[in-house]
Amino acid sequence: MSNNGKRSVGVKEIARRANVSIGTVDRVLHNRGGVSEKTKEKIIAVIKELNYQPNILARRLASGRTIHLFTLIPAVSDETDYWDVPLQGIIQAENEIKLYDVKVSKFFFDMNDRKSFVERYQQILQEEQIDGVLLAPAFIEEAIAFTNVCQQRNIPFVFINSDIPNQKSLCYFGPDxxxxxxxxxxxxxxxxxxxxxxxxxxxxxxxxxxxxxxxxxxxxxxxxxxxxxxxxxxxxxxxxxxxxxxxxxxxxxxxxxxxxxxxxxxxxxxxxxxxxxxxxxxxxxxxxxxxxxxxxxxxxxxxxxxxxxxEKPQEQAYRGVKALYHYIMFEENIEKDFYMPIDIIHKGNQKFYRN
Amino acid sequence: MSNNGKRSVGVKEIARRANVSIGTVDRVLHNRGGVSEKTKEKIIAVIKELNYQPNILARRLASGRTIHLFTLIPAVSDETDYWDVPLQGIIQAENEIKLYDVKVSKFFFDMNDRKSFVERYQQILQEEQIDGVLLAPAFIEEAIAFTNVCQQRNIPFVFINSDIPNQKSLCYFGPDxxxxxxxxxxxxxxxxxxxxxxxxxxxxxxxxxxxxxxxxxxxxxxxxxxxxxxxxxxxxxxxxxxxxxxxxxxxxxxxxxxxxxxxxxxxxxxxxxxxxxxxxxxxxxxxxxxxxxxxxxxxxxxxxxxxxxxEKPQEQAYRGVKALYHYIMFEENIEKDFYMPIDIIHKGNQKFYRN
DNA sequence: CTGAAAGCGCTTACAG
DNA sequence: CTGAAAGCGCTTACAG
CATH class of the missing domain: 3.40.50.2300 (Response regulator)
Incomplete structure (x- = not known):
């Protein structure tokens, strides 16, 4: 209606110009293989020429596939309810993206028990479909073991709260x-x-x-x-x-x-x-x-x-989940380190502060 | 595939249960009229019973309609580049939602010139399709005049930077x-x-x-x-x-x-x-x-x-645009006043601060 | 007042 | 290796 006919070019136009069917265009778009070098090159050329931007809405709608994310953070304990705040951030992100058919499964370990961390991550690894993982790497060695498996399996993961450098995480959200x-x-x-x-x-x-x-x-x-x-x-x-x-x-x-x-x-x-x-x-x-x-x-x-x-623990987790989602959806690369601001709160400005 | 057949119920299921066609369901869903009281009631009952949640992706995809938002803030001047920061927030929001077929048109007025404010808003009001407006009401009387027209025309608007209470804005994002x-x-x-x-x-x-x-x-x-x-x-x-x-x-x-x-x-x-x-x-x-x-x-x-x-001027504008978008897309009501936190920055914590 | 069909831009089997 | 068809969950004309 108010479209000016400017609806951006799609697979149909690419297919037309490359003299192939849209199915073949889709194969190239997703590197699914089974396309001859020659047609592939041609299609890629057209895609570049047209500066094709896929329509995310249509993509999500057509592929009936739910995206499965997993989070692993400490459980709230008697000692401190700190970890309820990141949890709220996870839930906030979840509510935003569940409209786009994303499911977030939340796992919790005991801060004072290394074993519980290992048990939980093994549970996660048994899931059949893991599209991304967010974790607070409280136990460094164990977190390395976990994320090594993720790397092998090509599962993207992000750290929050504290970082393990050189572990090839997608991103870190937390304090310096x-x-x-x-x-x-x-x-x-x-x-x-x-x-x-x-x-x-x-x-x-x-x-x-x-x-x-x-x-x-x-x-x-x-x-x-x-x-x-x-x-x-x-x-x-x-x-x-x-x-x-x-x-x-x-x-x-x-x-x-x-x-x-x-x-x-x-x-x-x-x-x-x-x-x-x-x-x-x-x-x-x-x-x-x-x-x-x-x-x-x-x-x-x-x-x-x-x-x-x-240092905005809620935002850390919120951003972490959203980063995974964006990476998976748009194959967008994310800035590697995202250090949170160091906020100063006193009685006078606490009223409108948000974690 | 990983769907568990749990794909939430849609218009089709509603239509089946209410013994009507999906077209009629759609009419009720959007209050388009032209449906007999009786069928309408029946459909509404089914919608409630099923706790139907529309699929936003499909909705956006099917309706070829672009959402048009307008922003009206001061131009950057020699005196201060302050207003570049809110502008960045607008652009940030725009980049996120343009995937969903939203267009943001940006208008600027001169902080030292009331008339320029009036000229710009009149320009906006001449547009044929206005789905929402974000403005910094620097000139109060003029802003009231503008937003009165918006109210009449049923155009939602949000204020940033400073508020005009009782003006029935959707929301205010800015300092107290x-x-x-x-x-x-x-x-x-x-x-x-x-x-x-x-x-x-x-x-x-x-x-x-x-x-x-x-x-x-x-x-x-x-x-x-x-x-x-x-x-x-x-x-x-x-x-x-x-x-x-x-x-x-x-x-x-x-x-x-x-x-x-x-x-x-x-x-x-x-x-x-x-x-x-x-x-x-x-x-x-x-x-x-x-x-x-x-x-x-x-x-x-x-x-x-x-x-x-x-007080996070970038976030004010970012949230303002997103609030309009959410309101229009999901008909979600938004918390009326969103006062920004009052951040304290010194040399020691400025490094990771974000506007 | 209501229904049936076409289509949004993709992906997914299936057939060849 | 490639194409044609069906379908994702909606909306939009059009026909009656």
Whole structure:
């Protein structure tokens, strides 16, 4: 109707110009083989000449084939509901693309159990049709094993939350951990003066191999070295994540250094420290931590947590799923690394923040 | 193939159950009329019973109709390239949806010329097929006139950048201006102490009627009143936006108040103030302003601008166009107000920031 | 007021 | 190696 006859050229026109049937054009278009070199060349030439753009709608409609995507992320645990946020991102993407006959199957592993990761991915690998995989590679070796199989089988996969470089993922969506810590240091410089002491708190069952935490602290400290700022930075590692242990640890370190000015908690466990300050009193200590999750937001609003750093976990997962879909649908190549912005949230701007 | 025969029910099945032809089903589906009450009711019942979800792909494919959207935003000017950012958002959305046969026609007006706004919208209204409109209602009365016509003609429209409440827009994407200023105040409290003086600078050709600026300052000041903080806040309005005038204004105010600790510029003109500080020296004054645009980023990296507040102008426009598309395609209702997050950018986190 | 047919631009068997 | 036909789930004239 309002078409101006400009409806872009399709297989029909290509077939006409190449003097073949549309079936043969389709074979060339999808590299299905069974076409003589000569006709193939001719058809390719016409396709180029016409700058043919396939009609995605028609393609999806005609091929009754559902696209099957799989996601593998940690389950929400009592310790933290952080992983509910990426899950929401997956669901958001799913709702958008299910109209185009895409199915997303969601698998979850236990953050504290390597085996569960392996079990889940083996379950996935047993599926007969796997068009793409999104995973949070919490256990590096196991994730490598999984994605090696994907590579062999030509299944595209994307990482979220943390990256394994050189693993030929389609793309990574998540923080640049080092830079994230580095960035916090810059903010901290605005909040403290040179003779203020800073406490870095790493709260994790396995600090020694917690890549996230280590890289963030590295970046944080690097800033002070680079800028030659001789501010005192104390690190406290806590490998027990229950409140009592955190309380004991804080009691100890604050007794030893009573004049701490700012506490930087390198992950979402900042709410535990906030809980401590809520009962003990916070004085003029500033508290900075990670992740825009319910518990933390409560303390943010009470002004017990001063700043939360957040790297859009929902968007990471959302973009991850959409990237797989786009890759499969349009054979589009995607920019390899997509580092999330490092958002700063305080009581004053939390209202309209979105993960 | 991998279909499990679960391909959701379509018009055919509805027609079968209602004992009519698919043509009649289609008439009911689109309220085209010409169907007897009785059959209509019957068909509607079946549709509900089956929880029929139309196949959008097929719908778009079958109806040769192109969707025509129109956008009306300010042109990029010498004064500021701010409006290039929303334009990029429009283009981004356009690229995503043009696959679905959507055309976006972009119109631009001159920020300093009401008449150009009127001319452009009249041009738009002459188009024969208008499926939706996105506009930045910089001139309120004129925007009301325009959108009144849209309402009459049943054309959906969305606002970006600033809102006109009660104008029955489909949706608004942009900042909550008051809250934006309020939010900056909270940050400023972390950066200054109670006896530090603050300078608010409004740089705009028509400060008195610049809604953006006025609301932000209002929010900013409100914070201090609410919290009963007796910090000195000086306002300086500059109605000349060239550098020399800004320089003169700053010379004057800084002579009068030599002990200013923080300057808050209420819009993207903060680069002019930065330029001043670059030549005069900044001392220990902090500089806070708006918008993540090239000129400002340069000064951010030189640490002459300390913080930029940004409300994702690209995303505003992107979401605006997508909202129109979704509304038209799926007749989906959209949440009425979508206030953008109030992002805080400093030298340390600007690297991965996206407008 | 209603139905039957053609067609949107592709893909998928099937036949040769 | 290639073609002709049927069909994906809709919409659009056209005929009655």
């Amino acid at each position: 951990l080092f830079y994230s810590g580095y960035s916090v240091a810059h903010l901290v410089r605005y909040l403290t003066s040179e003779n203020d002491k800073i406490l870095v708190m790493n709260i994790s069952k396995d600090v020694a191999s917690d890549h996230h935490i280590l890289r963030k602290e590295e970046g944080f400290r690097k800033y002070f070295i680079e800028k030659q700022i001789s501010q005192t930075i104390i690190t406290k590692n806590l490998t027990q994540t229950d409140y009592d242990s955190v309380k004991a640890g804080l009691d100890e370190v604050l007794q030893q250094y009573p004049d701490i000015r700012l506490v930087f908690v390198t992950n979402s466990r900042v709410s535990l420290v906030a809980q401590y300050f809520e009962s003990k009193g916070k004085g003029n200590i500033l508290l900075v931590g990670y992740d825009f999750i319910t518990r933390n937001i409560e303390y943010l609003n009470k002004e017990i947590i001063d700043f939360l750093i957040c | 201006l008051f809250y934006s200023g309020y939010s900056v105040a909270h940050l400023v409290r972390y950066l200054t102490s109670e006896n530090d003086k603050i300078l608010v600078m409004n740089i705009s050709k028509d400060v008195a009627s610049d809604h953006h600026i006025l609301r932000k300052e209002e929010g900013f000041r409100k914070y201090f009143i609410e919290k009963q903080i007796s910090q000195t806040i000086i306002t300086k309005n500059l109605t000349q936006t060239d550098y020399d005038s800004v320089k003169a204004g700053l010379d004057e105010v800084l002579q009068q108040y030599p002990d200013i600790r923080l300057v808050f510029v209420t819009n993207s003109r903060v680069s002019l103030v930065a330029q001043y500080f670059e030549s005069k020296g900044k001392g220990n004054i902090l500089l806070v302003g708006y918008d993540f645009i090239t000129r400002n980023i340069e000064y951010l990296n030189k640490e002459i601008i300390d913080f930029l507040i940004c």
